[in-house]
Amino acid sequence: MGWLKTGSSKPSAGLKGVLREVLSYKSAIAGIVILLFLIGLSVYTMVTIPLPEAIQAWRSSEAWSRNPRNAQPEWIELFYGRRLPRTIKVSLGETKASEVLREDGTLSVSWVIHFNYDYDDFPSEIIVFFNSSYVEKPVVEIYWIRPDGDEILLKKHSLRRPDDRLYLSNDLGLELKLERLFESKIGKKPNFTVTVEKGLFSEYSQDPRVLKGVYGMRLEATLSKNDVLNAELVVYGTVHGLAGTDHLRRPLIIGLLWGAPIAMSFGLTTALLTTSLGLIIGTISGWYGGKIDSVIQRIVEINAVLPFLPILILLTTFYRIDLFIILLSVVVLSIFSLGIKGTRILVMQIKSYPYIEAAQAYGASNMRLILFYVIPKILPPVVPGMISSVPGFVFLEAGLSYLGLGDPFLPTWGKIISDAQTNGAFYKGMYYWVLEPAFMLILTAIAFALIGMALERIVNPKLKEL
Amino acid sequence: MNSEGRLLELEDLRKWFEIRRGFLSSKVNYVKAVDGVTFRLDEGMAMSLVGESGSGKTTLGKTIIRLYEPNGGRIIFQDRDVTHLKANDLKWYRRMTGLVQQDPFGAFASHFTIFRSLEEPLLIHNTVKSKEERAEKVFKALEEVRLTPVEDFAYKYPHMLSGGQLQRVAIARAIILEPRLLVADEPVSMLDASVRIEILTLLRRLQERLRLGVIYITHDLATTRFFSEWALIMYAGHVMEKAFTQEILRNPLHPYTRALLTATPEPNPENRNRFKQVPPGEPPALIDPPKSCRFSPRCPHAFDKCFKEEPPEFEAASGHWVKCWLYERS
Amino acid sequence: MSSSKSVLSVRDLKLYYRTRKGVVKALEEINFDLEKEDTLAVVGESGCGKSTLARALVRVLPRNIHTYEGKVILEGRNVMELNEEDFRREIRWRKISIVFQGAMNSFNPVYKIGYQVAEPLIIHDHLEKKEALKRARQLIELMGMPGVFADRYPFELSGGMKQRAAIAMALITNPEIVILDEPTSALDVLTQANIINLLKKIKNEFKLTYIFITHDLGLASELANRVAVIYAGKMVELSSADIFYTQPKHPYSKGLLASAPTLSTDRRPEFITGVPPSLIDPPSGCRFHPRCRFAWEKCSSEEPAMFQVGEDHLVRCWLYGDGK
Known part of the structure; x- marks a missing residue:
C-alpha cells in the first residue's frame, strides 16, 4: 500500500495533477471520450424528448401506428447489400379528386394516389387508414394500379366507423384473389405463397421478384353532400430509423436514448451513495472501535449472508415499484457490504500514524480528525473502486428490469431486453432488439471500467508494473 | 525556584496498559509502562528523559501531555490538577502543551500543505479570528524555526522537505499556540548527526527565548548535556536517577546510568582497541517486572537486598536522587 | 597503498x-x-x-x-x-557478505532462526540440511546466544538477538x-x-x-x-x-x-x-x-x-x- 506511506509517497497535488495523470493513460482517454459521449447523449435526450412525453409515448400504442412492427434498423442494409423498404405514407388529401354529382344528390368521388417503390424487398404490411365524417356509412372501392398498368380491385369496403382501418395484409379473400391472378398470369401455380404484399408488389413470375416503379391506388366512393373522406395508405417497410422498432411498433431509439440517463444516473447515484455511506460507516467502525465497531461488524457479517435478490424481489412485490424505491433498497442492501471491513482496517492503520497523534496533541476533535485527516487519506483507493462499481449497478438495474422488477413506466435498456426475450427476438432473427441495448450497457460499463482502472493504477503504483 | 516558577509536577504518576487475553477471559494483565514517577519542572527549564526503548519514557511523555490518561498519581500543571481533565478543560491543556514527535516524515498529513498543517491548531482553538492574522501567525512561526523565506516553505507539501526541515515545521506547529510546556519525543533520533545538533540548538533557543518548559525524551545521553538543565534516567518504567544534567554526567551514581555512559559511543580512534564493559542481557518485560529493583538481574553490583525489595529514591547528594540500595546510608 | x-x-x-x-x-x-x-x-x-x-x-x-x-x-x-x-x-x-540495515526485521516469520542462518550454506555449499543446521547452531552460540534460539521463530527473539542472528547468517559461509x-x-x-x-x-x-x-x-x-x-x-x-x-x-x-x-x-x-x-x-x-x-x-x-x-x-x- 504505497499510497498509505505518509510523506515519502508521491503527492496527489490536487485535482489537476490527478487529471493530468489520468490523461497519460490511453485507456482512460478512451473511457472519458465514451463517457462524454454518453453524457452528451443523455443531455440531448432529456432536452429533445422530455421524460413525461417519452413515458407517455412509450406507453401508448396509438402514437406508433404508422411505424412498422418489428422493423430492423435502417443501417442493417449494409449487411444485406440491398435496399430494404422504408415505410411509405401517402394521403388522399394531397391528390385531386374527380367529382361527379349524381341525380340523387350524392357525389361520386374518385381519387388516385401514386408512390414510387424501388426497394429490393417486399413491404411488411399494408394498411389503409380512413378519417372521415359522414351521415351514412359510405362504401369505398379500392383499386391497385401496378407499374405495368394492371389494375386490380382490392376491396369493396363499407366503412365501419369514421376512423376505420383496412388491414389489407390480413385479408384472406384478397390473398386468394391475388393467388388466382398469379396462376392465370403465369399459367401455373407459383412457387411461393402469394401473400397480399407479394401479390401486390411482385412481378408475375414463378418466384417472387419485386416489381419496381410507380404504383397507384384509386379510391372510389359515393358520398353525401357534406361527407368528408380522407384516407392514408401506409406501406410498411421492414426497416425503421436508427434502431428499428419493437413488437408494439415503438421506435427502440427512444428506449435506447432514455436508457442512457436512467442507467447512468441510477449507476452513479447508487455507486456514490453506497460507497460514501459505506466509507462513513467503515470509518466510524475503525475509528471508534469497541462496541460500535462490534455492532457494525456483526451487521456486515449478517448482511453478507442475506440473499440480495430475493429480498429485493420481496420488497418490489410489496411496494409500488419505481426507480427511486429500487435505488433506495439497493443502497440500503449494499451499504453494509464487506468493503466496510477494508475501510475499517485502513482507518485503524491510519489512526496509529504519528500525524493523527500530533493532531490529537493540538486538540483536534474526533469529528475533525475523521473528516480532514482520515477520510482524505482513504479516498484515493475508494474513488476508483466507486467508479468501477458503477457498471455493476447499471447491470443490476438492467437485470431487475429484465426480471420484471424494474420501473414499469420508464423505458430502460433492461426492459427492452426483457421485451425482446418475451417476444422471442432471437428465435425470430431479430438480433438487433437484444444487441442494441446490450451494446449500450457494455459501452457504459467499458467507459466506467476504463476510467476506474486508470485511477486505480494511479493510486496504487504497484499495479503500474503489471 | 520559587512556587511561582513551578510549571509541572508529577506525583507518583502511573500509566498501566490493560491487556486482556482472549475474548471472554476476565483475567486482566497490565503492562506497567510508567510505574510511579515523581518530579518537578520549573518554567523555562528543560528536562531530559533518558532511557532505552521500553523504559516507559515515551509513555511518560504522552501521559504528561494527556494523550494518555494516568491510572494513578497526579499531574499538576501551573498549580492546577490536570490528571483527569475532560472536554473543554482538556482543550485548554492541549493549548498549553505542545508535542514534537520522533518521525518528522510521519508527523504531517501528506495532503496538507505546510501552511495548512500550521494553521490547523489555530483553526481548532480559534485563538485568532481573521484569516490574515492566522497567516501572519503561521509565517511568524516559520520564521521562528528559521525556515526562511517563509513563502518558499509554506505552500510546499511535506514530502518536498528534508527530515530536518520537517522537524523544524513540527516545532513551529508545536509552539504556534504559545504553549508553556513542550514535549519533544526523540526529536532528532531519525535525523543525521549534523542536523541533530541544528535542531537541538533551535529547540534550546526557543526554550530560552519563550521561557518554555521542555521535556526532551532521548536515548542518547550525549545530547542531554548542552540541551537540558535536568536529567532523569528511566529504566523499565521506573526513574533510576534524577539530578542536574551536569551532575549526572559528571557523577553518575546508579549502575544503570554508569552503564549507559560507558556504552554511549564517542569519536575516538582508541575505541577500536578495547572492549566496552556493559551489562549483558535485556530490560525486563513490563507485564511481569522484577518485584525488587528492576535493574537487579543485570546489575554488576547487585546484592541480596536488591533481589528482595524495591529501593526508594535516596537523595545521595543535594538535588541528586537515586533509586538504588547502594546509596541507602547516605 | x-x-x-x-x-x-x-x-x-x-x-x-x-x-x-x-x-x-x-x-x-x-x-x-x-x-x-x-x-x-x-x-x-x-x-x-x-x-x-x-x-x-x-x-x-x-x-x-x-x-x-x-x-x-x-x-x-x-x-x-x-x-x-x-x-x-x-x-x-x-x-563478501552483508548485514543489511534493519536486518533484524528481514527474517521470514514462518521459518526458525536456525534454518534461516543455515540457508546460505544449503544454497551455496549444497550442504546437507542437518549438517548446515548444526553449523548454524554452533555459530549462533558463538554469537553469545543460547543454542536453543536456533529453534525459535523470529518473533520470539528481541531486536538485539535477531541482529546477532543476522550477523551469524553473514558469517556462516566464511x-x-x-x-x-x-x-x-x-x-x-x-x-x-x-x-x-x-x-x-x-x-x-x-x-x-x-x-x-x-x-x-x-x-x-x-x-x-x-x-x-x-x-x-x-x-x-x-x-x-x-x-x-x-x-x-x-x-x-x-x-x-x-x-x-x-x-x-x-x-x-x-x-x-x-x-x-x-x-x-x-x-x-x-x-x-x-x-x-x-x-x-x-x-x-x-x-x-x-x-x-x-x-x-x-x-x-x-x-x-x-x-x-
Missing part, C-alpha cells in the same frame, strides 16, 4: 539510477583499497550514497539502474566482469569481507555496545575484513582503522582512523566531527549549515562548496581531485590542492 596486499580494490566505481525526475548520480569516482583485517568505516549523511556503495559491492541493486561501472578487484580478480549467475555463485556470500550497513541503527545503546563488542571479537577470531557503513562517527571509531567520508555521492576524504579523528582535513569531515556530541570533553557540538544537494543536479565544482565556510571561486568552478596530504591520507578539497 600497494594494491598487491589488498583483498579488495575499488576503482572508479560509478552508479547512476534512473528516476522519473532524472538520473540520480548516486556514486561517482569511488576508489579505495582494503587490506586483510582492515575495517573501513564509510561515513556520511543519509542519502549521500553510502548504503548504495554497500549494495553495489554485493550487487544487490534495484531495477532502475542507469549506469553501473568501474572495477571491483577482489583477490586480484575484477568481479565486475562476472555475470549475475557467476557473481551469485562465487562472490556474494562466499567472498566470507573474507563482511559489509555492515548500519548494523545497530535501531538498537538501544547497551545492546549496541554489546553487538559492537561481538563484532570486535569475531573479527579477531575469523580474521575478517569489515566495511562498516554508518552515519555515527562515534560508532565508526569503535571498529574502524580506516575512514572514508562520502558527500553527495563522492568520496571527500580517505585516511587512517588515527589521522582522521585527530586531524581531519576536509571542511565537511571537520563539520561532521564537530557535530558529534561528546561526554568526555566540554566541547559544544556545532552543526553544518545548509542541506545536502540533489544528486540529480549536483552543484558545479566541489559538491560541498555551497555549504563550505572556506569556499572561494575555484571551488564553485572546478572540481577538486583527491589530493594526497600525507601518508595514507587523501582529501578532495582545493585547500590542499596543487596551487596551495
Whole structure:
C-alpha cells in the first residue's frame, strides 16, 4: 500500500495533477471520450424528448401506428447489400379528386394516389387508414394500379366507423384473389405463397421478384353532400430509423436514448451513495472501535449472508415499484457490504500514524480528525473502486428490469431486453432488439471500467508494473 | 525556584496498559509502562528523559501531555490538577502543551500543505479570528524555526522537505499556540548527526527565548548535556536517577546510568582497541517486572537486598536522587 | 597503498539510477583499497550514497539502474566482469557478505532462526540440511546466544538477538569481507555496545575484513582503522582512523566531527549549515562548496581531485590542492 506511506509517497497535488495523470493513460482517454459521449447523449435526450412525453409515448400504442412492427434498423442494409423498404405514407388529401354529382344528390368521388417503390424487398404490411365524417356509412372501392398498368380491385369496403382501418395484409379473400391472378398470369401455380404484399408488389413470375416503379391506388366512393373522406395508405417497410422498432411498433431509439440517463444516473447515484455511506460507516467502525465497531461488524457479517435478490424481489412485490424505491433498497442492501471491513482496517492503520497523534496533541476533535485527516487519506483507493462499481449497478438495474422488477413506466435498456426475450427476438432473427441495448450497457460499463482502472493504477503504483 | 516558577509536577504518576487475553477471559494483565514517577519542572527549564526503548519514557511523555490518561498519581500543571481533565478543560491543556514527535516524515498529513498543517491548531482553538492574522501567525512561526523565506516553505507539501526541515515545521506547529510546556519525543533520533545538533540548538533557543518548559525524551545521553538543565534516567518504567544534567554526567551514581555512559559511543580512534564493559542481557518485560529493583538481574553490583525489595529514591547528594540500595546510608 | 596486499580494490566505481525526475548520480569516482583485517568505516549523511556503495559491492541493486561501472578487484580478480549467475555463485556470500540495515526485521516469520542462518550454506555449499543446521547452531552460540534460539521463530527473539542472528547468517559461509550497513541503527545503546563488542571479537577470531557503513562517527571509531567520508555521492576524504579523528582535513569531515556530541570533553557540538544537494543536479565544482565556510571561486568552478596530504591520507578539497 504505497499510497498509505505518509510523506515519502508521491503527492496527489490536487485535482489537476490527478487529471493530468489520468490523461497519460490511453485507456482512460478512451473511457472519458465514451463517457462524454454518453453524457452528451443523455443531455440531448432529456432536452429533445422530455421524460413525461417519452413515458407517455412509450406507453401508448396509438402514437406508433404508422411505424412498422418489428422493423430492423435502417443501417442493417449494409449487411444485406440491398435496399430494404422504408415505410411509405401517402394521403388522399394531397391528390385531386374527380367529382361527379349524381341525380340523387350524392357525389361520386374518385381519387388516385401514386408512390414510387424501388426497394429490393417486399413491404411488411399494408394498411389503409380512413378519417372521415359522414351521415351514412359510405362504401369505398379500392383499386391497385401496378407499374405495368394492371389494375386490380382490392376491396369493396363499407366503412365501419369514421376512423376505420383496412388491414389489407390480413385479408384472406384478397390473398386468394391475388393467388388466382398469379396462376392465370403465369399459367401455373407459383412457387411461393402469394401473400397480399407479394401479390401486390411482385412481378408475375414463378418466384417472387419485386416489381419496381410507380404504383397507384384509386379510391372510389359515393358520398353525401357534406361527407368528408380522407384516407392514408401506409406501406410498411421492414426497416425503421436508427434502431428499428419493437413488437408494439415503438421506435427502440427512444428506449435506447432514455436508457442512457436512467442507467447512468441510477449507476452513479447508487455507486456514490453506497460507497460514501459505506466509507462513513467503515470509518466510524475503525475509528471508534469497541462496541460500535462490534455492532457494525456483526451487521456486515449478517448482511453478507442475506440473499440480495430475493429480498429485493420481496420488497418490489410489496411496494409500488419505481426507480427511486429500487435505488433506495439497493443502497440500503449494499451499504453494509464487506468493503466496510477494508475501510475499517485502513482507518485503524491510519489512526496509529504519528500525524493523527500530533493532531490529537493540538486538540483536534474526533469529528475533525475523521473528516480532514482520515477520510482524505482513504479516498484515493475508494474513488476508483466507486467508479468501477458503477457498471455493476447499471447491470443490476438492467437485470431487475429484465426480471420484471424494474420501473414499469420508464423505458430502460433492461426492459427492452426483457421485451425482446418475451417476444422471442432471437428465435425470430431479430438480433438487433437484444444487441442494441446490450451494446449500450457494455459501452457504459467499458467507459466506467476504463476510467476506474486508470485511477486505480494511479493510486496504487504497484499495479503500474503489471 | 520559587512556587511561582513551578510549571509541572508529577506525583507518583502511573500509566498501566490493560491487556486482556482472549475474548471472554476476565483475567486482566497490565503492562506497567510508567510505574510511579515523581518530579518537578520549573518554567523555562528543560528536562531530559533518558532511557532505552521500553523504559516507559515515551509513555511518560504522552501521559504528561494527556494523550494518555494516568491510572494513578497526579499531574499538576501551573498549580492546577490536570490528571483527569475532560472536554473543554482538556482543550485548554492541549493549548498549553505542545508535542514534537520522533518521525518528522510521519508527523504531517501528506495532503496538507505546510501552511495548512500550521494553521490547523489555530483553526481548532480559534485563538485568532481573521484569516490574515492566522497567516501572519503561521509565517511568524516559520520564521521562528528559521525556515526562511517563509513563502518558499509554506505552500510546499511535506514530502518536498528534508527530515530536518520537517522537524523544524513540527516545532513551529508545536509552539504556534504559545504553549508553556513542550514535549519533544526523540526529536532528532531519525535525523543525521549534523542536523541533530541544528535542531537541538533551535529547540534550546526557543526554550530560552519563550521561557518554555521542555521535556526532551532521548536515548542518547550525549545530547542531554548542552540541551537540558535536568536529567532523569528511566529504566523499565521506573526513574533510576534524577539530578542536574551536569551532575549526572559528571557523577553518575546508579549502575544503570554508569552503564549507559560507558556504552554511549564517542569519536575516538582508541575505541577500536578495547572492549566496552556493559551489562549483558535485556530490560525486563513490563507485564511481569522484577518485584525488587528492576535493574537487579543485570546489575554488576547487585546484592541480596536488591533481589528482595524495591529501593526508594535516596537523595545521595543535594538535588541528586537515586533509586538504588547502594546509596541507602547516605 | 600497494594494491598487491589488498583483498579488495575499488576503482572508479560509478552508479547512476534512473528516476522519473532524472538520473540520480548516486556514486561517482569511488576508489579505495582494503587490506586483510582492515575495517573501513564509510561515513556520511543519509542519502549521500553510502548504503548504495554497500549494495553495489554485493550487487544487490534495484531495477532502475542507469549506469553501473568501474572495477571491483577482489583477490586480484575484477568481479565486475562476472555475470549475475557467476557473481551469485562465487562472490556474494562466499567472498563478501552483508548485514543489511534493519536486518533484524528481514527474517521470514514462518521459518526458525536456525534454518534461516543455515540457508546460505544449503544454497551455496549444497550442504546437507542437518549438517548446515548444526553449523548454524554452533555459530549462533558463538554469537553469545543460547543454542536453543536456533529453534525459535523470529518473533520470539528481541531486536538485539535477531541482529546477532543476522550477523551469524553473514558469517556462516566464511566470507573474507563482511559489509555492515548500519548494523545497530535501531538498537538501544547497551545492546549496541554489546553487538559492537561481538563484532570486535569475531573479527579477531575469523580474521575478517569489515566495511562498516554508518552515519555515527562515534560508532565508526569503535571498529574502524580506516575512514572514508562520502558527500553527495563522492568520496571527500580517505585516511587512517588515527589521522582522521585527530586531524581531519576536509571542511565537511571537520563539520561532521564537530557535530558529534561528546561526554568526555566540554566541547559544544556545532552543526553544518545548509542541506545536502540533489544528486540529480549536483552543484558545479566541489559538491560541498555551497555549504563550505572556506569556499572561494575555484571551488564553485572546478572540481577538486583527491589530493594526497600525507601518508595514507587523501582529501578532495582545493585547500590542499596543487596551487596551495
